[in-house]
Amino acid sequence: MTPRRKPADLSGWGRALRASMDVSRPDRLADITCAPLTGPAIGARRSYGDAALRGQGMATDMTRLDRISGFDPRTGLAEVEAGARLGDLLAAFSRHGWMPKVLPGTGHATLGGAIALDVHGKNHHRDGSFGQHLAGLTLLLASGEQRQITPADDLFAATLGGLGQTGIVLRARLQLAKCPGNAARVTENRADGLDEHLSLLDDPKADYCVGWLDATASGADLGRGIVEVAKLVASEVRARPAGRKVPFDAPAFALSPPVVRLFNRAYFGRVPAEGRSIIRPVSDFFFPLDRIGDWNRLYGRRGFHQFQCVIPDRNIAALREMLARIAASGLASPLAVLKRMGAGRAGLISFPAEGYTLAVDFPNSRAAAALIATLHDLTRAAEGRIYFAKDSLCPPELVPAMYPELPRWQALVAEADPERTLLTDLVRRLKLREAP
């Protein structure tokens, strides 16, 4: 039985880009393996821009294909269907003392989405990207042929971070990591300016490390923030019940510059000058924003953009320049994150690269788009790159220099999907499958 299709007007998580598409949502793998593909897979649409959109086309919503097919509690090797949410897997496996080694900032992201963007977590500097902890995967090619892929295959590096362009991932085999309990000991320290912030982030002993940034601070305070360093611990804490939902689109003043400045000052002051250490449930630590359902509605109907780049250490001055421009614009929201990134990645066009990564949200406006254009140019000049999972505005000309292995990826993708069945709006917009 081929599952029903439904016309749907969908947007990415940022709600700034939209698309009308026809979506099916199979319950059984057999529903999609019986015929050639008609379009790309989509996951939980936690990508901010148009990575999970396919305007005027068809797509397969994978979220109901979410079963654990096998799990060995002795080795921590698990085989899971690609629509499973990472937060669900964390909850299921941590009961047996195991967990996914790499977790992004939202537990709603699916396994397939984590593969297609080769996502990183707060431990990237130590443990690398999501794809580096996979033993293999089952890929459904556009032709309908199924392939078992291991990290030794060329298609593996084209699939990890490959934006769904090689086929639909049906299942993946994860090498889980030991998880001592369900709690994290989190140490928070204030960083009064950018230099201190960067040096706190550069803590080689930290298992998990992430910085919250006050993107409104300027002058001597430029780059100030709070650095969280965490370790998983054996104690058991009770997870707090899920928080509230944002029930409607917030009005524009909710994130106006004075409100954001006030909020940021209070948030910064929350942590005492000498720092503090607290115990939190792991899910709160990994997915702090998931406690507020539909928080993207706080940005109102026009939505928002996230800018995320990684800048290599040698050009770190560019980061200071970016922060100065952002602070001067007064456009940033309170959600701004700075992180140390290692070199680890599993795919040809995966985002991670050695350096520091900056992510900032901006309510959608013409001024924000202009600022982000400047940030793109600065990223390019600093030999950095932008993250496709977050992008909705990058000019296509900038991409080939940011992703030097793009031609190799293009060649493999052309073989896997010769009819270009799997194009997404992001791939079209950034001309990722077109020769420069």
Place this chain on the structure above:
Amino acid sequence: MTETWIILGATSGMARAFARDRAARGASLILCGRDMDDMQASAADALARGAAATEVMAIDIRKPETFTPILDRAASLAGLINVAVFVGSMPAQSDVDDNPGLIAGTVTDNLAGPATFLHRIAPMLEARGGGFVVGVSSVSGDRGRLSNYVYGAAKSGFSTYLSGYRNRMARSGVHVMTVKPGPVDTAMTYGMGKLPFMTTPEAVAADIARGLQKRRRILYTAPIWRLIMTVIRLIPEPIFMKTRF
């Protein structure tokens, strides 16, 4: 001791969520349905999520002879047995209007089949003197609406059956809970347009778990449907006849 659940219609979206909920509590599961591959996948999933044991068995609710192996298996188990019935089918009213031949099957899937199974397993449950039966009916059974009254009639029959069955089984300590879901976001409703107060299979499973704990007799899920159906039942027939929903 672990609890054992026999789940009929195990491939339905709601049954899957219910099986997961029970698995996380360490229950033993016997999944019964038609698609063996799909149930094998659910059984593996349940094991990984904490089920004490799982097995899958074929059942076709239109063929009572397929009930026998399941009843035999149940008889061989020690301890209390719990049963959850998720089987059912919902042809579009317009399809039924074009082909009244669909009515008999609809009544079998939603009423005659499940009732026959429950009747046959009743003596075994009574003899063991405890356990739960969860019967999934529908808010559609509370009143015959223009857009869905054949399915509604079958579910109404099942609700009525469960009401009497509850009375009978309670005398032996078996608790019977009727579940009346409103629209649930499953493959059955996918693509049917926007339905009011739609809930998710996971929310239904959580409601059922709470209902079992509180030994509820009739459970509406989402809970708002209790209020809505109370109002809908009170509308006088002459006025109700003018409605089109």
